[in-house]
Amino acid sequence: MAQVDFVNVDKSYGSFRAVKDVSFTVGDGEFVALVGPSGCGKTTTLNLIAGLLDLTGGEIRVSGKVINDLDPKDRDIAMVFQNYALYPNKTVAQNLGFPLRMRKVAKAEIKDKVEEAARLLDITHLLDRYPRELSGGQQQRVALGRALVRDPQVFLMDEPLSNLDAKLRVQMRAELKRFHQDLNATVIYVTHDQLEAMTMADKMAVMSGGVLQQYDAPERVFEEPANLFVASFVGSPAMNLLPATRVERDGTVFATGEGWELTLSDRNGAAARRSETDAIILGARHSSLALHETETSGAIPARIYTVEPTGDLTYAHVEVGDKTFVISVPPDRRIAADQPVWIGFDQNKLHLFDAKTEQRIAQD
Numbered sequence: 001m002a003q004v005d006f007v008n009v010d011k012s013y014g015s016f017r018a019v020k021d022v023s024f025t026v027g028d029g030e031f032v033a034l035v036g037p038s039g040c041g042k043t044t045t046l047n048l049i050a051g052l053l054d055l056t057g058g059e060i061r062v063s064g065k066v067i068n069d070l071d072p073k074d075r076d077i078a079m080v081f082q083n084y085a086l087y088p089n090k091t092v093a094q095n096l097g098f099p100l101r102m103r104k105v106a107k108a109e110i111k112d113k114v115e116e117a118a119r120l121l122d123i124t125h126l127l128d129r130y131p132r133e134l135s136g137g138q139q140q141r142v143a144l145g146r147a148l149v150r151d152p153q154v155f156l157m158d159e160p161l162s163n164l165d166a167k168l169r170v171q172m173r174a175e176l177k178r179f180h181q182d183l184n185a186t187v188i189y190v191t192h193d194q195l196e197a198m199t200m201a202d203k204m205a206v207m208s209g210g211v212l213q214q215y216d217a218p219e220r221v222f223e224e225p226a227n228l229f230v231a232s233f234v235g236s237p238a239m240n241l242l243p244a245t246r247v248e249r250d251g252t253v254f255a256t257g258e259g260w261e262l263t264l265s266d267r268n269g270a271a272a273r274r275s276e277t278d279a280i281i282l283g284a285r286h287s288s289l290a291l292h293e294t295e296t297s298g299a300i301p302a303r304i305y306t307v308e309p310t311g312d313l314t315y316a317h318v319e320v321g322d323k324t325f326v327i328s329v330p331p332d333r334r335i336a337a338d339q340p341v342w343i344g345f346d347q348n349k350l351h352l353f354d355a356k357t358e359q360r361i362a363q364d
């Protein structure tokens, strides 16, 4: 397996810059998820590694060697596509062996490798079937197996689970994670599903508009989002964001808005002072907020807009001025639309952003 380095990678289609000065390193054996909304440049980035597109600028290195000008077939990289691209007229065994046959590998060796991949992916009993005789999840495993037999330096996967139904996706997610652990493979995995990325990856590369917004372990991305984009993209329901004005009186820092004022803790107050202007944005996840039904000191007034039971948790949609917050409460909580409430903040879990730069303000 191998380390992959992106160094100032740029890609333009004509005058449109789809990937902008992207740099990051995928460690040997790491599983990296490339996430971001539709059109942010994920597939483009993957195709640059695979050699299906030429770079406009920068370098991609595999095991320290620049591969910019290397032919795709010489890159020793296997790609698993969203639609699997299995050959319909070949059996599973023939599909698995095909990449090796193309490379003129000896028959006996092909047989061994195919059997080993089949065993690893638990598809030995399917070797004589045709793709049309397989379920979506089984086809998925064959597609993985076909990448596997090549024993490549790097696996690239572009939304490999997006054609599967929700239940199978959760199951395949676990299988892919296991596959990675067993093989210690270097994997770059594209998804627009942040939950998939959170659950599977060692690191997440969050992209937006062709720009790499943050590259970090999933828990760090979740706990310390680098900017407003990452904060609202990662986590479900999305982080609640509340624009506020920083005000200072007698050494205490407050965040204020239309009809409310929140006294910031010393730590958050110190952070708020570092914002470029007095415009800040408070960020709070649904689970870090308390919903009070009577006026409570330190809590800000709001009104319930609607109540959404989901079984395990109930989501209260709450209006604060012209913003709506989503707050999770236990399912047995009796609350109703239009009820006045007060929102309490866990200041240890409060995020602060500079409204002007949209960057996270670090808290010591």
Ligand SMILES: Nc1ncnc2c1ncn2[C@@H]1O[C@H](COP(=O)(O)OP(=O)(O)OP(=O)(O)O)[C@@H](O)[C@H]1O
Residues within 6 Å of the ligand: 013, 016, 018, 036, 037, 038, 039, 040, 041, 042, 043, 044, 045, 192
């Ligand atoms: N061949 C092309 N010519 C011109 N523009 C392109 C081409 N391919 C992609 N783009 C544009 O580049 C941007 C990035 O596309 P890309 O396919 O990498 O997005 P993506 O992140 O994979 O999105 P999705 O989640 O929808 O698959 C998009 O705005 C897209 O319209």
Ligand SMILES: [Mg+2]
Residues within 6 Å of the ligand: 042, 043, 044
């Ligand atoms: Mg894509």
